Amino acid sequence: MKYFGPKFLINLNQLSSNYDLIKSRIDNCDIMATVKANAYGHGAIQIAKTLEKKNVRYLAVFTLDEAIELRNAGIKSNIFIYSRLTIESLKIASKLNLTLNISSFDDLNFLKNNDSENVKVHLKFDTGMTRLGVDAGRAKEFLSEISKVRNINIEGIYSHFSTADEGDLSYANKQLNLFNQVIVIAKSLNIIPTFIHCSNSGAILNLPASRFNLVRVGMLLYGSYPSDEVPKDLNIKPVMSFTAPVVEIRNVLKGTQISYGGVYATTKDTQIAVVQAGFADGVPRPWFEKGYVLFKNQKLKITGRICMDQLMIDVGEKSIQYGDEVLIFGISEDHGEINLNEISDSINSTPYVLMTAVGQRPKRIYY
Ligand SMILES: Cc1ncc(COP(=O)(O)O)c(C=O)c1O
Known part of the structure; x- marks a missing residue:
């Protein structure tokens, strides 16, 4: 299967x-x-x-x-x-x-x-x-x-x-x-x-x-640096890349509330995609404030609170389909790079917390 x-x-x-x-x-x-x-x-x-x-x-x-x-x-x-x-x-x-x-x-x-x-x-x-x-x-x-x-x-x-x-x-x-x-x-x-x-x-x-x-x-x-206060001159790269599939795409009107708490509403008519990965898988929950995922080197904003198993992104006019994979963090030839250092700086955490908090549920694929 x-x-x-x-x-x-x-x-x-x-x-x-x-x-x-x-x-x-x-x-x-x-x-x-x-x-x-x-x-x-x-x-x-x-x-x-x-x-x-x-x-x-x-x-x-x-x-x-x-x-x-x-x-x-x-x-x-x-x-x-x-x-x-x-x-x-x-x-x-x-x-x-x-x-x-x-x-x-x-x-x-x-x-x-x-x-x-x-x-x-x-x-x-x-x-x-x-x-x-x-x-x-x-x-x-x-x-x-x-x-x-x-x-x-x-x-x-x-x-x-x-x-x-x-x-x-x-x-x-x-x-x-x-x-x-x-x-x-x-x-x-x-x-x-x-x-x-x-x-x-x-x-x-x-x-x-x-x-x-x-x-x-x-x-x-x-492949991450312990903090922002060290010389970042080693050319190390992330070993782990976290990807997840798009499982739904919906057209929504300007002003549509998204996810728990209704803390986010769209500012224009747009397309929202649902991605199958949530905080139980290791997506840091506070990251939604400034966070994004990468799809073919384009940043797609996370919209609304990250749920336990899924999150939503604004894909605008972009052509994205059911089953397409987006990059949550790490590095990929198809999508680009989001280092955990960037996420941890943004949410006032550390790469240690984020790395060790990744979930058991996602499949680990070694290559
Ligand atoms: C005793 C000890 N030594 C070394 C390390 C490795 O630290 P780092 O991941 O910063 O290289 C750790 C990690 O927490 C530790 O507890």
Whole structure:
């Protein structure tokens, strides 16, 4: 049965090109590709398979379940789990070759009291994000303690920036200084991990000094910039394109109210097309205010509130038919490009929110 409905067209070649562009920007330092949250909505398994073919040094997920899903799909690459250590993850980490996050003194005690079978761990220090991580100020105490724990392999030390994608980098630089102090302490205690990492997408562009020998990258791989305050000079392109079919065309008179709430009325006699994609599929609801879709490089205004499964557009005099597909975001040879950065700027959101909010219902087509 031929599929008719909203689609996510996922261009794996584009993912590879984005990967290569990032790799050349970071002078070939290693990449930990962040594929959590279903690879930011793109489908973790397919994305991981493509990155594995590129010999990515590490993949990162958030939950143990996400890691197990990748292993069940045959992914062999190193996998790091960002979330807080749990007994479940400790039990199967070695068997599944998963690398765990150690981010507190409690985790340290937990390791002491449980058999960890030489599990690989990365130690997380909080330098100012105030989320997970041992206080950088207690690094010496923590590192001396952990160096005594047997049966663990301290493979990495890392931290996470909270403002690396902003124009004012003073806070990020403070974080970086603190992190550098942690590394000095580790070295003085003879802890020399294979990987030191701190950079996310924002830092890759804004703070080259924070690269160390591994970067944890998500957003840039998928083809959008983390914010408007980074140099947008990488030539990355969206991996995902969201298209949906026109399912109805109606002639309406000037002054016709469209969609819920009647907040929009036509300003002239026109044609309104109904498109089969709504906020349940991932069309950002506030986008209707200034939003548009693309059809053969022409902008067609979204008219009225976006519904759960459908939205309406003003097609004017244009010739558009039942079954024609329009581009909601992404890039297409037929229609042009709408980057999520443009939509997120317009509705005061971020590409992170919009990407990870894409629905489960549209068919994902990989090519
Ligand atoms: C700990 C950690 N590192 C790296 C990343 C990747 O960030 P980005 O998508 O900005 O590259 C994330 C994403 O949220 C994260 O939580």
